[in-house]
Amino acid sequence: MKADPTQTHVTREYKHDSPLICCRFDPTGRFVFASAEDRSVLRWNLASESGDKIQMLGHDSWVRDFAFAKEGSVVVSAGYDDTLIWWPVEGEKPEPIRELKAHKGWIRTVAVSPDGSLLASAGNDRVVKLWKMEDGSPVRQFEGHERDVYSSLFHPDGEFLLTGDLKGTIHQWEVATGKRVRTFDAKALNTYNGGQQVDYGGVRGLTVSPDRKHLACAGLHKATNPLGAISQPLYLRFDWESGELLKSHVADGVEGIGWRAFFHPEGFLLGCAGGKSGGFLLFWNGEEDQVFHTFKLPNILRDGDLHPDGIQVASAHFDKTLRISRMTAKDEKKT
């Protein structure tokens, strides 16, 4: 089925009793996982209208990210309690398989390599660590970020790991050696406010285009009042070969943060953004700075994910709701 962003609409709402933080589909597309301010990990079954919510407790703080084993049997949750927890994806009462005190401080991001063998994690200790997915044993670590690491992504070919930080620095690491290959300059995503004396922004999401020609990252700019939540989403598109900035994608009239970015298989760029003016799914093609479509969600968005079917989008919201939106006409048959 072909996606039509202009027809995007909400099809389902899954409720919890605490504001949500992040959300991810599992690779098989059967489940959507989320985390909440009550420190729980949540799982909803997309085959069920009600979602059959399963709540998993194990972290001693908020969970900021998930990564899945390639075949979709295991999910790793990354917590602000310095801990990675391996969980079975299925089951009525999933219990932790493995817990790993992986960092000193918040873990903000995890990613699994395309072959499923490696797990990368990073966060406030500024060190990027690589683990064996199957047993959690350490492989190597990458040092070079000067501020908190916010996002990570394995290049689809598996040779490189990309990590982005608060200052808008994106490092490209060679997975096999740990060597830093190059750095993309995304400093436009960082604001230092001298009056408030705070750094704000950062690289909140990363994506590589299916044809491997472009790297895009999500974040914010125009942060005239960081402490007051005044900013606008900004998505930067780089040429992978040269590393040059090709385009700065914006969405006039939308205030907030670009939390995540996805290159859709059909070529457009999807942004999940939320802030002062609400929650949004933003759509750009490659040639234009401005969005070709904006879909406003009913509540402020804190995270989003693209389903493997390329049609559904999950969004985690402050109003304790996980929303599933479809990029198809309302009367089109669900897959």
Next chain:
Amino acid sequence: MKTCTYACGSQEHLIARRQFMGTLVAGTGAMMGGLDLFAQPAVARELARDQKRMLVVRMAGGLSQLESWDPKPGTKTGGPFRAIPTSVPGLHISELLPHTAKQMHHLTLVRSLNTHENDHGKGHHLMMTGRPKMEGVNYPEVGAVIAKALDQSDVSLPGHIKVTAGGGGGRSADSAYLGPKYASMSLDGDKPPANITAPGDLKADIARLRDEFRCLANDRFAVRRRTAETDAFVQSFEQAQELMKQKEVFDLSKESDQDRERYGSHDFGRHCLLARRLLEKGITCAQVTHTNYDTHNENFNFHFEQLGEFDAPFATLVADLADRGMLDSTLIVVLSEFGRTPRINHYYGRDHWAKSWSVCLGGCGLQAGAVYGETSDDGMEVKEHEVDAGHLFHTYLRALGLRSTASFNIGGRRFPMANPAFEPIRDILA
């Protein structure tokens, strides 16, 4: 350098503290003299040898009590941070303060503040003066009050110095009716006051002659036209001369490399080291500001960032004051204009909240390691021992050995040192 006759002949210039004591009126209305304003005679004797001081650390914007002194981990309002044990058995504070946690046996927490004021400016005024802000009425800030109450005749430097990144570098109007002598001098970070060094081409003998001429003119003018304004002018001039003579007070290069490293190279670290230096040099009240905690957005990221900067230098300062035997004579106050909402908003932020929040005190006159008051499990309200800014103000004065119910006599009019509607928090006084 010669000093002006009329200035030196004044009661204030000769015996400043004695003069101050003579202008105090007790809370009962009777004139107080000598050392009677002090709560205990023994304290008064002690004062002669052991000058009391005060360190104020202002967490500008409104520090979150939940990310600092009163964590509620695992509750719906608690946020992502955990609580950690401290050097006081059973006492936990936020994991964002690991260094401070090791100094809590020197410190005292008040966790039951309800200050009823959610406006930045009014909240700041309330916390600094102990009184609500009212149109047309100015009250002196605590630094000015104690600079006057603990005035030292042998220290000519300003009694009240504020260290703020980007500070104005001049004198403030925060002494209200106490007069400009007790107004704070605001330093732009750790930079010395402006124009503290005489022009290079001004020779010493020429400067002396010029000053003698100035004094002559002043004395002649004062014979018939002396006013409070001319007194203030002379005081300011002479204080400026003292600043020029004692400019090394502001010179952090005089501190050891090791100390500069311990405090850190960032602004707040250097400012804490300067505060230690000022207190050691006899400044009565040193105030350091750390900003910015007004975290309506991404409260947790910003508190991680800001408290990560605050923690080590503050803990180092507390430890140094203790190691140097100064903690018995130095009152520490860490305050904001208010706390932050227990409820976490849309943007992972916390908003203004005066209903149930905390301050950290310590040192002189207080019970070390004490915790006063308690908030509910979700932090939304005070559960026990509710107090207001007025209680704190009385407590500061009592901790410094002053009778907080005493009054200043300014031009024959009584001005209570602290808001008469309140009293000290006796349970935390040593």
